[in-house]
Amino acid sequence: MNTASFALCKELYELSGWTLTEKHWYKGQPVYNAPYPWDCPAYDLSVLLERLPQNSWVGYTDTSGQRGYALAYTYAWNKQGDDVERIAGCSAETPEDAACKLAIELFTRGILKRYKIELTGTSSGYIDGITGTQMQIESDNPEYPGHPKISVVFPEQRTLTLEELNAALSRLRARAKLPYEELPDLVFKISE
DSSP states (O other): OOBOOHHHHHHHHHHHOOOOOSEEEETTEEEETOOSSOSEEEOBHHHHHHHSOTTEEEEEEEETTEEEEEEEEEEEEOTTSSSEEEEEEEEESSHHHHHHHHHHHHHHTTSSOOOOOOOOTTEEEEEOTTTOOEEEEESOOTTSTTSOEEEEEOOSSSOOOHHHHHHHHHHHHHHHTOOGGGSOOOOOOOOO
């Protein structure tokens, strides 16, 4: 699996905080299951396309029957709603670098935003790198002494299935070392 270059991955990591990838840069190489402390995530094309806006495109430009260079674009409908216009575009030697450059450009322009939780002295926060779901845990909970107050914020920018939400909660529970009883899976009940 190919990844974007170390320099681009590092820049995107500093802007985004995205950590969940199959590989991480470790001692100058993208490595599966890299031991911590790794340098930064090694973003592959599938991870980048999952996090770019849905109207993004990555591919090669064909020059005389040979692959010339990779392009990445994000499009959006114009104000009249009758045509699409390019929001941002980047080129590079590989699709991974082009997509990584596009993500950096979208963060720089404020189109993509890093999820943040404001923490108090008695709270800690966690962010799921795949979905952007945030969890804040406050240890001092006057309403229920002895039990933490847990707040979960789901991202506005994308629609998630129940399975994706529960997977995000599971990853956040594991990072926060919370027992299942403190934050069970979501269940939707339909009343008749």
